[in-house]
Amino acid sequence: MTDCFWSWLVRQSNRKSPLGDLARDAKSERGARCCKPHFTSPEAAESHLRLHHHACGGALRAMANAWRAYSRVANRERATHL
Ligand SMILES: [Zn+2]
Numbered sequence: 001m002t003d004c005f006w007s008w009l010v011r012q013s014n015r016k017s018p019l020g021d022l023a024r025d026a027k028s029e030r031g032a033r034c035c036k037p038h039f040t041s042p043e044a045a046e047s048h049l050r051l052h053h054h055a056c057g058g059a060l061r062a063m064a065n066a067w068r069a070y071s072r073v074a075n076r077e078r079a080t081h082l
Contacts, residue, residue, distance in 0.1 A: 003074075005039055005040070005045075005066075005067070005070050006026070006036050006039050008070050008073065008074075009022065009023050009026050009039070009066060009070070010023055010026055010027045011023070012066075013026075013027050018058065018059075018061070018062035018065070019062060019065065019066050019069065021062065022059070022062045022063060022066055023066075026039070034052065035048060035049075035052075042063070042064060042067040045063055045067070046060055046063060046064070049063055
């Protein structure tokens with residue numbers, strides 16, 4: 001079964017990249033409480049970051065890239081389980 005975006009994201013937290021930064025924020029207790037319910041689609045995640053975290057362009061780009069990376073993994077996993 002494919003992970004949800006959130007589970008996938010927190011597993012990226014050892015990366016030294018904007019994705020890793022995003023994952024470390026998400027993994028924190030505050031991130032899990034505040035952001036987890038909103039990270040259900042790229043659009044919902046982006047508007048949450050904008051409205052509640054006053055996210056800068058870099059963070060929003062990192063989030064968009066994270067969704068792209070996640071959908072690549074999710075598609076690959078679907079393909080191998082067919
Ligand atoms: Zn949040």
